[in-house]
Amino acid sequence: MEKWTTLESEYLIRRPWLTARRDKLMMPNGHIHPEYYVLEYPTWVNVIAIDRQGRFIMVEQYRHGLDDIFTELVAGVAEDGEEPLAAARRELEEETGYTGGQWELNTVISANPGSQNNLSYCFIARDVEPNGRRHLDETEDLSVKLLERSEVLGLLTSDTMKQALMTASLWKFFYNEEKNRPTV
Amino acid sequence: MEKWTTLESEYLIRRPWLTARRDKLMMPNGHIHPEYYVLEYPTWVNVIAIDRQGRFIMVEQYRHGLDDIFTELVAGVAEDGEEPLAAARRELEEETGYTGGQWELNTVISANPGSQNNLSYCFIARDVEPNGRRHLDETEDLSVKLLERSEVLGLLTSDTMKQALMTASLWKFFYNEEKNRPTV
Numbered sequence: 001m002e003k004w005t006t007l008e009s010e011y012l013i014r015r016p017w018l019t020a021r022r023d024k025l026m027m028p029n030g031h032i033h034p035e036y037y038v039l040e041y042p043t044w045v046n047v048i049a050i051d052r053q054g055r056f057i058m059v060e061q062y063r064h065g066l067d068d069i070f071t072e073l074v075a076g077v078a079e080d081g082e083e084p085l086a087a088a089r090r091e092l093e094e095e096t097g098y099t100g101g102q103w104e105l106n107t108v109i110s111a112n113p114g115s116q117n118n119l120s121y122c123f124i125a126r127d128v129e130p131n132g133r134r135h136l137d138e139t140e141d142l143s144v145k146l147l148e149r150s151e152v153l154g155l156l157t158s159d160t161m162k163q164a165l166m167t168a169s170l171w172k173f174f175y176n177e178e179k180n181r182p183t184v
Numbered sequence: 185m186e187k188w189t190t191l192e193s194e195y196l197i198r199r200p201w202l203t204a205r206r207d208k209l210m211m212p213n214g215h216i217h218p219e220y221y222v223l224e225y226p227t228w229v230n231v232i233a234i235d236r237q238g239r240f241i242m243v244e245q246y247r248h249g250l251d252d253i254f255t256e257l258v259a260g261v262a263e264d265g266e267e268p269l270a271a272a273r274r275e276l277e278e279e280t281g282y283t284g285g286q287w288e289l290n291t292v293i294s295a296n297p298g299s300q301n302n303l304s305y306c307f308i309a310r311d312v313e314p315n316g317r318r319h320l321d322e323t324e325d326l327s328v329k330l331l332e333r334s335e336v337l338g339l340l341t342s343d344t345m346k347q348a349l350m351t352a353s354l355w356k357f358f359y360n361e362e363k364n365r366p367t368v
Contacts, residue, residue: 001253037199063298065299069186070297110347113249116250117249141185159292163296165296167356168355175358
């Protein structure tokens with residue numbers, strides 16, 4: 001299996017929330033793809049944040065693509081030069097007012113390796129605590145929800161939570177919990 | 185939590201592989217998002233296909249967004265009027281030549297509910313069999329790989345497989361296996 005060759009590349013649109021590129025590609029067999037679209041995005045982050053009582057710190061918000069309201073993990077975009085971990089800590093504090101805790105990287109995945117050029121860093125933060133400094137700006141519209149483990153599993157099992165970058169990280173988290181549970 | 189209101193909507197591009205829309209949205213607090221981008225796609229499908237020997241039927245292919253070669257689940261796009269299950273069966277046969285088996289829906293998720301309007305139907309197909317009628321067209325470039333369960337888990341654990349719509353479905357599959365394994 002070989003990589004394909006980019007023959008030409010041009011930007012269709014470069015806006016803060018959408019950068020789209022059209023590439024002309026040649027496959028190893030010589031076939032030409034005259035228009036292959038790539039969406040360029042910065043690094044994305046999300047976090048499975050859990051407090052000392054074992055509650056998951058989630059956010060409810062409107063998602064316009066599916067035109068519905070979802071309960072999701074805290075997520076966001078890394079700023080220029082910002083490390084993924086710093087971005088995830090910042091997003092958690094901004095959106096929920098929770099800070100601190102023990103952080104680890106859970107998985108690094110892509111919403112679509114065919115059409116997107118960025119990666120999503122998915123963290124786990126245990127024993128986070130509220131510090132009361134939540135600061136949304138007027139372009140954000142979300143409410144914080146504390147969910148029990150069984151409620152989060154219910155959102156996953158019922159396909160109520162749909163964001164694959166979040167469900168992938170959560171299913172991996174719960175898989176590892178199950179795998180490590182003591183047998184009788 | 186309320187939905188946002190679409191005030192205006194216009195298409196930037198409508199091509200077979202990229203349809204992008206710019207909406208002007210009003211939040212419940214009255215704030216206006218002058219340019220909110222939505223990518224419109226048809227229904228997507230993928231399948232965890234397993235033969236009678238317990239081997240996972242996977243495909244290796246180049247993914248231009250990340251400019252790298254990945255081992256992935258069979259996946260594709262539902263055609264106009266095609267049911268997701270029929271699309272997944274067709275894609276499995278076209279890409280690998282495997283057919284038959286017992287099929288079930290594993291999860292229905294979204295690559296990004298904020299910016300995409302479509303859903304991905306993720307199936308499990310057990311006891312699939314090769315029928316020798318693989319038929320790729322010249323725009324496709326992939327090789328079939330049969331992987332053991334431990335190899336698939338290795339691709340997931342190491343973040344070698346990165347496509348979130350696939351890793352979410354696979355982690356759910358392995359979670360349910362772990363959950364249902366008999367305790368000693």
